[in-house]
Amino acid sequence: MKKLILTFFGLALFVTITSCVNDLDTEPKVELTLQQLLDQDPNAIEGLLSRLYASFALSGPNGPGSSDVSDDAGESPFLRGIINLQDFTADGMKNRWGDDGLDQLTTTSQWTSNNKFFRYLYNRAYYTIPQCNNLLTVLPNAGVDIPESIQSEVRFLRALAYYYLIDTFGKGVLVTEENSGSSDFLPEASRQELFNFVESELLDIEPTIGNDNGYGRANTYVVDMLLAKLYINAEVYTGTAMYTEAATYINKIINEGGYQLEENFVQNFSGDNNVSNEIIYPLIADAVNSQSFGNTTYIVNGSLSPDTIPILEFGAAEGWQGHRATEAWYGLFGDLNTSNDVRASLFWTDGHNYTMTDYREWTDGYPSIKFRNNDFNETPTTGTSFSGTDFPLYRLADVYLMYAECALRGASNTNMNDALTYVNLVRDRANADLINMSDLTLDFIIDERARELNLEGHRRTDLIRFGMFTGGSYLWPWKGNTLNGTSIPDSYRLFPIPQSALDANPNLQQNPGY
Numbered sequence: 001m002k003k004l005i006l007t008f009f010g011l012a013l014f015v016t017i018t019s020c021v022n023d024l025d026t027e028p029k030v031e032l033t034l035q036q037l038l039d040q041d042p043n044a045i046e047g048l049l050s051r052l053y054a055s056f057a058l059s060g061p062n063g064p065g066s067s068d069v070s071d072d073a074g075e076s077p078f079l080r081g082i083i084n085l086q087d088f089t090a091d092g093m094k095n096r097w098g099d100d101g102l103d104q105l106t107t108t109s110q111w112t113s114n115n116k117f118f119r120y121l122y123n124r125a126y127y128t129i130p131q132c133n134n135l136l137t138v139l140p141n142a143g144v145d146i147p148e149s150i151q152s153e154v155r156f157l158r159a160l161a162y163y164y165l166i167d168t169f170g171k172g173v174l175v176t177e178e179n180s181g182s183s184d185f186l187p188e189a190s191r192q193e194l195f196n197f198v199e200s201e202l203l204d205i206e207p208t209i210g211n212d213n214g215y216g217r218a219n220t221y222v223v224d225m226l227l228a229k230l231y232i233n234a235e236v237y238t239g240t241a242m243y244t245e246a247a248t249y250i251n252k253i254i255n256e257g258g259y260q261l262e263e264n265f266v267q268n269f270s271g272d273n274n275v276s277n278e279i280i281y282p283l284i285a286d287a288v289n290s291q292s293f294g295n296t297t298y299i300v301n302g303s304l305s306p307d308t309i310p311i312l313e314f315g316a317a318e319g320w321q322g323h324r325a326t327e328a329w330y331g332l333f334g335d336l337n338t339s340n341d342v343r344a345s346l347f348w349t350d351g352h353n354y355t356m357t358d359y360r361e362w363t364d365g366y367p368s369i370k371f372r373n374n375d376f377n378e379t380p381t382t383g384t385s386f387s388g389t390d391f392p393l394y395r396l397a398d399v400y401l402m403y404a405e406c407a408l409r410g411a412s413n414t415n416m417n418d419a420l421t422y423v424n425l426v427r428d429r430a431n432a433d434l435i436n437m438s439d440l441t442l443d444f445i446i447d448e449r450a451r452e453l454n455l456e457g458h459r460r461t462d463l464i465r466f467g468m469f470t471g472g473s474y475l476w477p478w479k480g481n482t483l484n485g486t487s488i489p490d491s492y493r494l495f496p497i498p499q500s501a502l503d504a505n506p507n508l509q510q511n512p513g514y
Helices: 034-040 044-054 078-086 102-106 116-141 148-168 191-205 220-232 234-238 243-256 265-269 296-302 327-333 396-408 416-429 442-453 459-465 499-504
Strands: 093-095 279-283 323-325 391-395
Touching: 034 044, 044 116, 044 148, 078 102, 078 116, 078 296, 078 459, 093 102, 116 148, 116 499, 148 191, 148 220, 191 220, 191 234, 220 234, 220 243, 220 279, 220 396, 234 459, 243 396, 265 391, 279 396, 327 442, 391 396, 396 416, 396 442, 416 442, 442 459
Parallel strands: none
Antiparallel strands: 093 323, 279 391
């Protein structure tokens, strides 16, 4: 059964903190000692660890209406925040609900520190980080033999939460097991300081985390992937390019990880994608045991409507009529009716208009049917309200395209022949025309990343890295809240620090431009 990692999700964390964001220095209240938990249940460590993994996909421990933080259980889960802030702020996807805050994301306009969707991601990161710190504090004194790989997994999850803070807000508070009990306000940590911490953590755990910790858990190659993501964006994050360092870990994944492109692209986004050989690290979903409005349920249901789409074909019982792609995505395939690229077929066109004249009108733009809730090659007879499709946070196709980008940017441990081979493997799997060396440019790579990876939580970061997100050199529908797009300020490369965080810690300063 693919969801084993979540079987302990109902186990309460042995430490809780009274507030995850408003007072990061609050001392944890110990409900049970770890030894007491282990006496009651020898598997407690695994349960506590699974609880930390689940914090990236679920809202809380008691079903879709529960929340670990004092935010809306439906709107605030971590993965939902990644999609909102990475995909709806970018060119390929828009949301039509008109919610205050979400509207500003989808139109890249009027961003303020009071936008609740910025607060949601910030709060989720600073829920996961202290919980990791609490567990790391007590593990050395647990009185039982704790494998080093367990501690490494906890440190990875903390690093992953910090990575999203580096990418989205550019700074924060560096709270670790060493200073989590401080009674003073912690100092602001710069982007460089957070970068250095995450880098050192990942380099330290990479040899100790192990190559096979089970489905849905971090291993050596998952750590390598986060290192590669950190390094490939290092020029944005720190001002220093580190493409050679990125390629070092990309090469390790390719040459040692044993991952393979799945024969059929859609297998990676179907209900049985746990059998995919391509997915390096998933965020797990289950339609029964780990229901959430914030995992792939948000993507699947949000992209469907019974008014225009036979939702049962995609294993869904509900369609929320929210998300549509724009021509900035499907326009990259040319004529969808004649394209041989299987990725071009993953848009619902019937009853919908090619041009998104009104982003709040459901029938303007094509919904993406890339993610679905039925097993691959299954014709479902019933649908479920919650998705059981895991979210492929990292997969091999991304690694191949990252290699090609690093080669084009001059990484010393790459070559252009391999880069061309890897790109053509991705395209051949999609039945797209193969390219020649003269076609392989950075402009081609950013477009191919859109064709392959849109709606997977990478797009905003990609556009920033390629210098295409802010300014007016690249426009997309509804950029800057205008139909054909307009220039947006460079300050939008970062989100504003939430006002609640500024109020809680006087050492935090707002990002420039807000």
